[in-house]
Amino acid sequence: MSTPLLKLRSVNKSFKSADGSDRLILENVDFTLNEGEIVALLGQSGSGKSTLLRIMAGLISADSGEVEYASKPIYGPVNGISMVFQSFALFPWLSVQQNVELGLEARGIAPDVRAKKAKQAIELIGLEGFEGALPKELSGGMRQRVGIARAIVLEPEVLLMDEAFSALDVMTGEHLRDDILELWQSGDLPTKSLLVVSHNIEEAVMMADRALIFSSNPGRVRFELPIELERPREPKTSEIHHLVDCIYTEMVTxxxxxxxxxxxxxxxxxxxxxxxxxxxxxxxxxxxxxxxxxxxxxxxxxxxxxxxxxxxxxxxxxxxxxxxxxxxxxxxxxxxxxxxxxxxxxxxxxxxxxxxxxxxQTIPFISDLYQELKNTPSKRVSFDVLTKSLGLSLDKREVKKTLDLILEWSTYGDLIDLDFKARKVFLHSESPVRT
The missing domain is CATH 1.10.10 (Arc Repressor Mutant, subunit A)
Structure with missing residues (x-):
């Protein structure tokens, strides 16, 4: 039997909406990460995947439920868990060596010891010779390697990767992914388990022993696909195609x-x-x-x-x-x-x-907006009103993108027109009032 390293039971998390009400982000999430496995977590933007990882890393707390690492409750950052972020999150004024040493310094490791450990991690991740470089002097792929070195220098048992390859171009992301897998297979990576959040389905199938699909509104694990293929894996095989097909089908159904x-x-x-x-x-x-x-x-x-x-x-x-x-x-x-x-x-x-x-007929928000414009004496609705309305059910990061799409669909479909100067929408058959 595999040893559970990270376990979540009935985890719930809410955030405050614009009107002060609670918006449920995660609901009854059950999850176990076992020693010796790579797990991929797939789901739409805004489904709560990053929130879940931050709970696992001890960066934020769950509202309810149990979160355990090595059979002990997590109440804050844990020494055995490290996280790699999509945005690199490097300090631009620090060198590669100094960025990698930060976590060790925070733990009170002596300067000579942390310098040695950081140098080993930098070499392991393929950045030997760049110890003195600043982040601005590095490519995107190299900056992400620094982020990974900073995580693995702490020798975590669990490494959480939050879309660590998505900010990179396709070729750079594939090379970095392959390097991580090679380190994993060789045993040189000082980590017992990996949890990888990704939007790339083929990437998940190429890396993981299990792929989990996360639902939205609220987020929870709703589907699990075992991937019982030997590594290294060839991307164009029928087995890979079948697994990718299964995930695509499940995600859009x-x-x-x-x-x-x-x-x-x-x-x-x-x-x-x-x-x-x-x-x-x-x-x-x-x-x-x-x-x-x-x-x-x-x-x-x-x-x-x-x-x-x-x-x-x-x-x-x-x-x-x-x-x-x-x-x-x-x-x-x-x-x-x-x-x-x-x-x-x-x-x-x-x-x-x-x-x-x-x-x-199919988008309630667009239908409601159209009816409100017909029934409102002014025949106008402001962008601010729409933003506040969307903020009642969406994360702040999703509001602008969603409003842009609503306005795009509605103007394309000749339902509304826009007055950008007044920041208002009006029915397509109406003319904007100019003052």
Whole structure:
């Protein structure tokens, strides 16, 4: 039996919304990280994955539930757990050597000892000769290597990686991922378990022994896929393709369905009732789906590759196509509906009209905004009102992005127009009042 290093039971976490109410971010999260395994955690932006990692690292506390490392409760930062951040989080005025030494210095390690340990970690991660360089003198990949060296110099049993490769270009990210796996396989990495948060499905399959899919609103583990393949793994094999296909399918399929088998996004807790993808992404994916290569039906990984979209953008576009009733997901394939084929083959005016009509029927926020504009005497609603309304159910980081998408969909669909100077929206048939 594997030894559990990190264990969470019924973990809940809420944050305050703009109106002062509690917004549930994590709900009844159960999770165990065992010694000797790499686990990948996949999920949409804003689903609470980073919050979960910070709870595991002892950087923030859970509201309720149990969080244990080595069978002992976590009440704050733990010596046996280190974390690597997406944003590098380096001190720009410190050299590579000094950045890597910081954690050791905080633990009161003697200068000569920490200098030796830092140098060993720097060499291990492939940065020998750059000890005296400042972060601004390094490439993005090299800066992330410094972040990893700073984490592993503490010799943690558990290494948490929060989208550690996503800020890098594709080739740099792959090289760094492969180097980490090589260190893991060789036993040179002073770590017993890795937990990797990622948006890249193939990356998860290439790295992990288990892939977990995290749901949204609120976040919790809802699906687990064992990956029982020997390392190193070849990305273009049928086994890898099958696993990637399974994850794609699970991530774009809501848990709840109506009695007649139709997808029910109104009830599903898997997505928020807002647009996720840009109009260009929706149009581009729909055009690709109905082109001669796919003829309206495509294997999810194949069309993701053909569309040249990253996994997060692709999944968002698929979800929105399904939400708009332009496509459906079945047996691992994306299938155009009759409505979707009309949309994909239509001219710009038909597409605008169809997206506007479907948005009114399927996006409650857009429908409510449209009705409010019709019923409000001034026929105007300010950006500030919309921002506050979104802030009641969304994280601050998600509000602006979501509002931008709502306005993009609504203006594209000829439902509203914008007065940027007055920071107000008005019905498309109305003219803005100028003063």
């Amino acid at each position: 809501p848990q709840r369905r109506l009695a007649d088998g139709q997808l029910d996004y109104g009830l599903a807790t898997e997505r928020s009732p807002y647009p996720r993808a840009t109009v260009a992404s929706i149009e581009g994916l729909m055009e690709r789906l109905i082109d001669p290569e796919f003829l309206g039906r495509a294997d999810l990984p194949k069309i993701a590759e053909a569309a040249e979209m990253d996994d997060n953008a692709f999944i968002n576009a698929v979800e929105d196509l399904v939400l708009l009733e332009f496509a459906m997901v079945k047996d691992g394939d994306l299938i155009a509906t009759e409505l979707g084929e009309i949309f994909g083959n239509g001219d710009s005016e038909l597409r605008k009209r169809m997206l506007g009509q479907q948005a009114l």
